[in-house]
Amino acid sequence: MQRIPVGLVGVAGYTGMELCRLLAAHPELELVRVTSRTEAGKTLGQILPHLHETGLAELVVTAPDTQDLAQACKLVFLAVPHGTAMDLAADLLRKNVRVVDLSADFRLRDPETYSQWYNLDHRHVSLLEQAVYGLPELYGKEIAGANLVANPGCYPTSVLLALAPALHHELVNPEDILVDSKSGATGAGRKPSTATLFCEVQDNFRAYSLGRHRHTPEMEQEIGVLSGQQVQLSFTPHLLPIGRGILSTIYARLKTTASSEEVHALYRDYYAQSPVSARWVRIQTPGVWPETRFVRGTMYCDLGLLVDQRTKRLLIVSVIDNLCRGASGQALANANLMLGLAPDMGLPVAPMVP
Ligand SMILES: NC(=O)C1=CN([C@@H]2O[C@H](COP(=O)(O)OP(=O)(O)OC[C@H]3O[C@@H](n4cnc5c(N)ncnc54)[C@H](OP(=O)(O)O)[C@@H]3O)[C@@H](O)[C@H]2O)C=CC1
Numbered sequence: 136m137q138r139i140p141v142g143l144v145g146v147a148g149y150t151g152m153e154l155c156r157l158l159a160a161h162p163e164l165e166l167v168r169v170t171s172r173t174e175a176g177k178t179l180g181q182i183l184p185h186l187h188e189t190g191l192a193e194l195v196v197t198a199p200d201t202q203d204l205a206q207a208c209k210l211v212f213l214a215v216p217h218g219t220a221m222d223l224a225a226d227l228l229r230k231n232v233r234v235v236d237l238s239a240d241f242r243l244r245d246p247e248t249y250s251q252w253y254n255l256d257h258r259h260v261s262l263l264e265q266a267v268y269g270l271p272e273l274y275g276k277e278i279a280g281a282n283l284v285a286n287p288g289c290y291p292t293s294v295l296l297a298l299a300p301a302l303h304h305e306l307v308n309p310e311d312i313l314v315d316s317k318s319g320a321t322g323a324g325r326k327p328s329t330a331t332l333f334c335e336v337q338d339n340f341r342a343y344s345l346g347r348h349r350h351t352p353e354m355e356q357e358i359g360v361l362s363g364q365q366v367q368l369s370f371t372p373h374l375l376p377i378g379r380g381i382l383s384t385i386y387a388r389l390k391t392t393a394s395s396e397e398v399h400a401l402y403r404d405y406y407a408q409s410p411v412s413a414r415w416v417r418i419q420t421p422g423v424w425p426e427t428r429f430v431r432g433t434m435y436c437d438l439g440l441l442v443d444q445r446t447k448r449l450l451i452v453s454v455i456d457n458l459c460r461g462a463s464g465q466a467l468a469n470a471n472l473m474l475g476l477a478p479d480m481g482l483p484v485a486p487m488v489p
């Protein structure tokens with residue numbers, strides 16, 4: 136049986152590499168084009184030696200060319216920086232190719248908010264209306280009918296999955312939420328920078344972008360949809376001296392006197408009824424706190440909940456793998472849905488522990 140041909144723009148980056156890892160084992164999708172401006176002409180096995188002798192090793196890297204991609208592929212993943220992805224997406228959509236964009240270019244519905252937080256004017260405002268926010272548990276049906284999916288940011292994935300049941304059941308006040316997130320260094324991408332040098336990251340821990348991180352409006356937008364009101368969020372990201380993983384701790388003001396058991400049950404039921412059949416959000420038993428290694432290399436989002444009636448706060452600890460659930464695995468789940476395949480096809484189940 137012929138597999139469905141797909142392409143990847145940005146194979147030389149971390150999310151591109153992660154997509155290759157996943158697609159190497161996908162039963163129904165065939166990666167037929169991989170592009171990089173700097174690595175064009177080499178084989179995938181040469182630039183990603185860990186994929187040597189897989190079915191993808193002989194694939195030749197090309198320079199990005201939307202005409203060629205459109206001729207060869209039904210769907211293309213864009214794993215390139217924001218600002219770059221929007222023109223490629225517009226061109227591919229014009230050529231009837233479906234697009235999963237891993238960048239932030241189509242996540243914000245309001246182009247002015249995009250300009251303000253990304254310091255860039257949006258050049259394809261008319262496409263914002265057709266872009267679907269690619270969080271499968273919340274938008275599974277819309278993703279299945281979409282031609283353009285805006286894959287969520289890594290921090291927002293960890294935060295929105297943690298808050299969705301509480302907002303849906305009005306357990307917390309959406310105007311009083313504090314988010315404290317920590318990410319591994321792959322979150323910053325593979326492009327060299329002083330801030331991610333080994334000696335700057337190892338044996339160290341620091342906060343960054345306080346009050347101005349560009350994932351803030353993305354979370355505010357989706358919390359607004361879930362709660363039906365405009366909100367402003369306090370969000371502080373930190374850089375951890377690890378490769379993969381995000382751990383977000385969320386403090387939300389309780390509006391309910393529900394017991395811990397009741398809140399755990401509401402969370403479990405919410406995700407049991409999600410439109411996507413895969414069960415990726417796992418609620419830990421009370422007293423067990425999620426760790427980044429529990430989800431490494433997978434689509435899981437593990438949640439630990441504490442109903443603290445003393446301080447009237449719901450405390451949530453949420454962990455994801457930023458490269459898999461926070462980027463490439465989620466992009467693959469979205470592509471599966473767009474192409475009528477099972478959402479979890481080709482996605483690994485067992486985490487890499489230790
Ligand atoms: N890292 C993460 O955890 C997450 C990343 N994302 C988003 O995914 C996208 C990719 O991220 P990541 O893989 O980390 O980034 P990297 O910096 O690791 O890689 C970027 C890739 O894009 C290519 N590229 C850069 N500029 C251009 C251009 N002008 N035209 C075509 N290709 C270009 C680069 O290859 P070359 O220069 O050879 O062409 C490279 O393959 C970004 O938008 C990022 O914000 C989203 C969620 C999580």
Ligand SMILES: CC(=O)N[C@@H](CCC(=O)OP(=O)(O)O)C(=O)O
Nearest residue numbers: 238239288289290318319322323
């Ligand atoms: C550790 C680290 O630097 N993380 C990145 C987030 C990566 C990501 O998801 O960003 P996009 O919105 O660009 O897709 C950051 O804070 O900018």
